[in-house]
Amino acid sequence: MRPSSSTAYYQFKPYNVGRWAIWSAFALVLLVAPLVFTSSLSQTMLSQMGIAIIVCLSYNMLLGQGGMLSFGHAVYSGMGSFLAIHTLNLVTKGLPLPVSLVPIVGGLSGMLVAVVLGWVTTKKAATPFAMITLGVGELVWAMALMFPEFFGGEGGITGNRVTGPRPLGISFGPQIQLYYLIAFYTFVCTALMFAFTRTPLGRMLNAVRDNPERVEFVGYDTQKVRYISFVIAAFFAGISGGLAALNFEIVTSEVVSGTRSGAYLLFTFLGGATFFFGPIIGAIVLVLANVLLSELTKAWLLYLGLVFLFMVMYAPGGIASLIMMNLRVAAFGRLKELWVSYLALAFTALVVLLGAAAMIEMVYHIQLNAALGPELTFLGATLNSRGVNSWFGAAFVMLTGLGLFEVARRHFVRQWGEIQEFIEKEMKRRESL
Amino acid sequence: QKGETVRIAFMDPLSGPFANVGQNQLKSWQFAAEHFSGAKNPAGVKFEVVGFDNKGSPQESLNTLKAAIDQGFRYITQGNGSGAGLALEDAVAKYNERNPGKEVIYLNYAAVDPSMTNEKCDYWHFRLDADTTMKMEALTSFMKDQPKVKKVYIIGQNYSHGQQVAKFFKEDIARKRPDVKIVGEDLHPIGQVKDFSPYVAKIKQSGADTIVTGNWGQDLTLLVKALNDSGLKIPMYTYYAGVTGTPTALAAGGDSEVYVVAYGHSNHSGEIGQMAAEFKKKFNDDYYTFATYNGINLLGAAMAKAKSTNPVQVARAMEGLSFKSFAGDATMRASDHQLQQSMFVTKWQKADKKYPYSVENTGYTFVPIKQMDPYVSSTPTSCQMKRPSGG
């Protein structure tokens, strides 16, 4: 299960210890997270994060590792969900299958669907690929609404996960039990997908991404490389779909929708498609944004849009790349110099955000809730959306923040540039040793 | 119980494409809650409605349910979309079964899939709207007296709601007016049609004199526009011509003969009429979700009867309870928890002295042309209600 053990021999020594530590830490986080966050909402959220991690990682097999931009990945996770819930209902009717294996059924179904649809999809790469997935996605989604017999119509298909035999008294009734099932799958699937990147097929997939033409001249059929990888990715997507079916105990047509596929794309990218662990971050952010952000503010879609805009512009490698850049700085022992700058940046950015958010919230208030009086509470303070004071205050806060931020930013950019230069020199020096 | 606060979690889309409907309905709930709080309800409780954004998604609804339960809500309400409704009905059932003593009641104010009170019915679910079958029952009862109706064309969205409308119309009309011919039936993918003129051409070719549709939102407005453009002026019987946004589009299309079946209309007088006027003044928006009126009153009556605000007792009290609705008496039928209430058929026309209410400030209004007592639209149920033991 653990790729680290088998790769041990060839890898650079100190790295390996690190890898053990990372995987153990990952397992530990999965284990203790629900003990730290105990409310029922946070437990469902943790479960959903696990599910999202699997599906985003599987999406990244296509996007990050294979250079395949798919607009229809939800088809595979979604079909996994549907077949899993039908299977669950069969279990209720007496099919002798442990509930804990239902996600595997989801995986196999996702895979099967990919075997059929993937054949046409992966014939092409690049933009034609993207457009085929868009078309297939739209078709499947439209079909899902048309066939209530299989997809359950508006209400979808419901199931009950508390069914079948209960080994060790585990019924999966309480969320926490299900969480640990999901955590287990998440760990195993993550490990497997990581292992995949270390296999011949995984490597050839990278090669196909970078230079498909040349791949043909070293003996590989690029279409087959894409196809097999696509099917494997669909398998993991299906597992995630199966877990989602168990988690929600209901599957509706939204699981195959284009919106869902779009979310996988956006958040995988936000997390960082160029690093293996990027999508994990993306998945966590996805759940947080969907569940929490929308509770905090009505303007959440606006905030999300802005975050994307800025991330794509300033950190096109996603959150993961930001982390890696800082790790590099840390590796050269210069991170501590940056602390002050980071603090200053964070603080001033927060001020800007505060001012901007106050204004955004006031605008939303005027638009949506003006009738409830001009007053609204924002982070505990009371703002008057019709009052000059509030607007002036918010604008003042924002502009001051902006000014200070710019000062901090300039300082930081200079410092950062210096450090990068140092690192480059240092690397050259080490190379020439 | 007097002076207690009953908190209701409202979960419907508050962002995204359906936010307009959701926002309006949240305000309606809050407005009704405020209106009937304290002495104005028999139990003397204070109602408070808090909005949760489920984005119209069944899965997100489950998250908002969890969030609401975490925050101590014992009453939830939802209506916009049967998908989310069915998800909530099922989730509430499972939650209540797995968490005895912490039961939650789900008041459904607009999700009209009949299965919610039939094969999938549940003890904790109470529907305040009339389901598709009831509306169709009322609509066909009206249509059977229209001699003009001879050849009907059914057009609808190809998903469960549209399919049900078609199915029940055919069944009901065959029963009531066997001479009426169905000259065509079209189900189109929901939200995908940009141009309805091919459908209009088909309708025209079929020689139909009447259209029946369960369409809503853009699928309805575009249909109406295409009909107007082609000059095909035949009456249309609908469910959702009054939903936010549609009247504006209807008005832009000029005069057209449109009927709507619903459990209310926009020209009520009396208390509800005053409330609508007040609502309009306050929010500059229409008060059309009258189920909020009934919902709060039903709760108040049940809490008075149960002398408690505990959902277990309140649920029991609501079964079979009769209360004063805005249009006569209404009864929460015990066998399936479907509210039995009066139904109206209204017609789209210019607002006048008698019916002055201008919907969405269009200068048009929905004029009630027929009111039907609850028994008319009552439909049988296949529900086998499982009641909690000891209840």
Added chain:
Amino acid sequence: MSDPTYALELKDLRKSFGKTEIIRGASLAVKAGERVAVIGPNGAGKSTLFNLISGRFAPTSGQVLLNGQRIDGKKPFEINRMGLSRSFQITNIFPKLSVFENLRCGVLWSLGYRYTFLKFLADLDDANERAEQLMEMIKLHKKRDVLAVNLTYAEQRALEIGITIAGGANVILLDEPTAGMSKSETRRFIELIKEVTVGKTLLTVEHDMGVVFGLADRIAVVVYGEVIAFDTPEAVRANQRVQEAYLGSHVADAQVGAA
């Protein structure tokens, strides 16, 4: 049916793009182990010929035989699996993979690992050893973990050759391997090519006469899609037609002299 003593044989090969016929009945027979330079004016069809042989294009008519077997019309990967490999005129490597990974990608298929995802790369001792060996051969072992994009031009060209020979093919086609290199680099590079292709059949396209005459056992001259001469270097240089069509009057001599 055909003579398997020839490693590579072209029989009346033709290729048209649209209406223009670019290759007009080229025939050539290369013996196993021979080093052949292909020369000819710009646009004569040398690269196209390579593309036809390696499966990038399918010929309009005619045959290509590899060790006596027909390969025309086959896909590039099928031809590669049969033992023919090529490099490109414009550098064509895997830019985001390290030098080592680039070479390992070239090695995998020939060692039978195919599309497997049930084995770890790190455990494939033979593939890793072979990749390390190749790295030594093309003298890039110091750059083992450097991404290919970050190599200098000459290093990239070397890597290009490395990938080409990685699969252990017997017949190697190189398209202008020394393009863009300086004299001194070219000289070193030719040595490298000689070294790594010992015992193999080699076809090279070149415009640098120094390279051509230094490397080739025989020279094929392509003009207007036909092989107009296929002979020893001396004979070719003396050939009147070749001089007219390709070499020009004095430059050729001067360059050969300079090499």
Added chain:
Amino acid sequence: MEFFTISLLNGISYGLLLFMLSSGLTLIFSMMGVLNFAHASFYMLGAYFAYSTTRLVGYWPALFIAPLLVAVLGAAFERYCLRRVHKFGHVPELLITFGLSFIILEMAQLIWGTSSVDYRVPPELSGPLFTLYGTQFPMYRGFMMLVAILMLIAIWLLLTRTRIGLVIQAALTHPETVEALGHNVPRVFMLVFGGGAALAGLAGVIGGNAFVTEPGMAATVGSVIFVVVVVGGMGSLTGAFVASLLIGVIQTFAVGIDYSLMGALGTVGVNVTPETFGFALWKLKISQVAPILPYLFLVLVLIFRPKGLLGTREG
């Protein structure tokens, strides 16, 4: 015959409408290679701007002002956002337009509210243009067709009579070289993006009152316009035009066809009953899938002719 004529007319006018919606996208996609997911948002903005300007100065000025405003926004977006990510490749470009579409949607809702606005066809253009077999053909639809054709001509002139198209296509591979040849590449990019946005805006001005001006209007045309561009062939304006008409006509006629696979099987003696596996699929009538035929078309075209109908390249 009657039904056929009317359907043909409907099909062609719908096709032209599709072309109107997608022409700006074609322009941007074919020239800059950017899959602009915010195109439909620009379309929506056009409609809303037109709604507001119509109230201030009337419809005819709005017909010019609204697209201009959209163009300015589009150009500004290109200048300050898109340009920065251009060097990162196509996926970031696409994602940033994705982000933009969120922002535009929210902004539009903030400014104009969440329900539809009352944006009407001007009186001089309402009413029927002519009546055919008792069916009216609305004047506004005729106007729409006219504008679509004008758009076609305008873009065609832009592409053939100026070198802008060449400059951009060349700049996709070697921007620096194009600059060194004396072309101000960034400005050209900005103009083209602004122009594409303006076309979307114009479509919005005209589509907004023909249909419904509401926040959801972007989403409803969102993906079908990609179908047009891809089916027609990337980089081909005529392709997009032909594809629009083809899709329009096919879809319109498909609505009139009530055959199903079940029926087809019935004629060859295979009886499909509700018990047959996959009954729902067999009984599906062609008319029921008409609106999603474009997607089927898209998939088939990409499989069998990945260059698109008239395209010359695959990517």
Added chain:
Amino acid sequence: MLKIENLHAFYGKSHVLHGVHFEVGQGEIVALLGRNGSGRSTTAKAIMGMVACTGSIEWNDRQTLGLKAYEIAHLGIGYVPENRDIFPKLTVHQNLMLGQKGKAAAKKARWSFADMYQMFPRLQERQHTEAGVLSGGEQQMLTLCRTLMGDPDLIIIDEPTEGLAPKIVELVGDYLKKLKERGVSVLLIEQKLTIAMAISDRALVMGHGSIVFQGTPDTLRADAYTRKEWLEV
């Protein structure tokens, strides 16, 4: 005409040119020689405003440092990049069209399409072919012609004979001389000493980012030290 003083150029943080000085006079062919990586291409890019640099570049007494590439091109400097940067999706003819600087300018230009096609008949044959499928040599010809279409007064050519058949190399040499006759100055960056020496009026040798030799081809031929140290290994 072109006067460069104390030019320093940078790729990001790496300092590539260290104070380059030289001049190119009207109608002069100047060869810029040096080993791989000595900074010749960078010099060309610096003149075109395509790399960050400091110092002074004067063209007809006008400071061009800090101008954008297209502005510099409009001042009459043409640049033929190395690596055959043809535009692969455009036809040969369209590639040439892009070399022109507008309709009015094209009318006054020294060169027309016909001149180009006469110079390389091969291009005329392939006129309507996508440039991406041209043979390597044909692409090389195309890049040269494309720049000429812009009617520059100074043309900077980076390794124009790369990948050309020996016979064509001669032809290019002849053509460069013709340019000179029409008053165009040439800055020729070359690898092939023979041709460079044969046609140039002056030779510059570059090493490690600065000019290490200036003189006539004959003095360079005589200067064994420079040749050995800076041009060969």
